[in-house]
Amino acid sequence: MNLEVFLLLAAALFSVGLYGALSQQSIVMLMMGLELMINALLVAGAAFWFYVSPGTPDGQVLVLVAVTVMALEMAMGFAVITALFRTRDVDMTDEAGHLKG
Amino acid sequence: METVAFWVLAVAAVGFGVAVFVVDSMARATFALLASFLCVGVELLLLDLDYLGVLVILMMIMEMLIMAVFMIMYMMNPGGLMPMTMVHNNRGALAISIGVFTALAAGIFLTPWPPRRGTVPADPTFSVGQAIMGPKMLVMMVIGIAILATMIASVVLATDRGRYDRPSHREDGAK
CATH class of the missing domain: 1.20.5 (Single alpha-helices involved in coiled-coils or other helix-helix interfaces)
Structure with a gap:
């Protein structure tokens, strides 16, 4: 195992998440894509800590921030979906295009 | 041993990640995402990150169980009973994500990463x-x-x- 293979795993997870975020029609499924992309960030942050600078705990703190961001993103995402669904009965990305320029 | 574990978990993590967007039911998709997170949590354990690995595992179990409730609330295809498609612009999204993966992989193998500084602390x-x-x-x-x-x-x-x-x-x- 080395840094490259861990980053390759992170890149694969990120790309799968990106595909989901771009292609899913349901807003909750889109958020699952975003979660997968942050998941990739966890792997990359941990691998950088272990293989580049294990002496300082900066990489670990970054992973801690990414884990928190993941939970907050889910909470805010569901709150926005609930608000959208209450006012407009919308749970699909295609119908929520009112801010489209 | 660790290398074998890494590859098995890596393939499983990506495989479950793909399954999230392939399975018919959104409840199943949530548990596929949970499985992917658990694989990543064990990968962190392989990197000597005991605390963060366990944190990811425990936190994601709770998060995905809450998410499953919301998923069932907003489910487009209850129970996965009817085969249906839930995607738009599938070909474009596929092309973009494959392109991003290729670019990232090229960057990973072409970048001269710095040598390791310091050693892994005992704890x-x-x-x-x-x-x-x-x-x-x-x-x-x-x-x-x-x-x-x-x-x-x-x-x-x-x-x-x-x-x-x-x-x-x-x-x-x-x-």
Whole structure:
């Protein structure tokens, strides 16, 4: 195992998440894509800590921030979906295009 | 042994990640995402990150169980009974994500990564604990305020009536 293979795993997870975020029609499924992309960030942050600078705990703190961001993103995402669904009965990305320029 | 574990978990993590967008039911998709997170949590354990690995595993189990409830609320295809498609612009999304993966992989193998500085401490958990209670305390404080702001904002957004709405059953009929 080395840094490259861990980053390759992170890149694969990120790309799968990106595909989901771009292609899913349901807003909750889109958020699952975003979660997968942050998941990739966890792997990359941990691998950088272990293989580049294990002496300082900066990489670990970054992973801690990414884990928190993941939970907050889910909470805010569901709150926005609930608000959208209450006012407009919308749970699909295609119908929520009112801010489209 | 560790190398074998890494590859098995890596393939499983990506495989479950793909399954999220392939399975018919959104409840199944949630549990596929949970499986992918668990694989990543064990990958962190392989990197000597005992605390963060266990944190990811425990936190994601709780998060995905809550997510499953919301998924069932907003499910487009209850129970996966009817085969249906839930995607738009599939070909474009596929092309973009394959392109991004190729670019990232090229970057990973072409970049001259710096040599390793320092050694893994005997107890990485101890070092991260000292960091967030010492020089990195600002990070923890910002995280704490962000969590508080998220709690308030999500309740305000998700509540039935906003801050300035009046209850509709008042005597003077004001709404």
